[in-house]
Amino acid sequence: MKKVYLTQCGQFAARHGHGGTLAEASHEHNFHYEITFHGPLNEEGYLIDFRVLQDFFTHKINTRLHHADLNSLFSNPTTETLAIWLFERVQAKFPFVYSVKVAEESDRWIEYRGEE
Incomplete structure (x- = not known):
């Protein structure tokens, strides 16, 4: 069975501050994210119903x-x-x-792939 990658992108504005060695006062970023899914196509020929995906990201993230x-x-x-x-x-x-993948600046990202 064929496997595909699907990536959902989004953004949000949020505040954070740091103590410890980072020592930054609260400030805001326009965070960008890319969330990639990987798996086989279902019997109808798709990985995820885009409507379900959009609803989840809109309401839960x-x-x-x-x-x-x-x-x-x-x-x-x-x-x-x-x-x-x-x-x-x-x-x-x-x-x-x-x-x-999450970015708070356009020139650097954090990528997490779960416990590998």
Whole structure:
């Protein structure tokens, strides 16, 4: 059976700050993400119904993160922590998630592929 990759992209604005060695006051980023799924086509010839995917990201991811204070969601709100959180949340709904990439700047990304 043929396998394909499907990538869902999105963005949201959120705030975070850091203590410890990073020592940054609370500030906002326009985060960008790419979440890639990998698996076989179903009997109808697709991996995921785009409507189901869009509904999940709109209501379970973007609504939760857009204009959020990430410090209230995570004890250590780094981009790395955010990528892992996204992966785990998406994997609970779509077990064939392959990777999550998150960027807070256009020139660097964090990529998480689960426990390898």
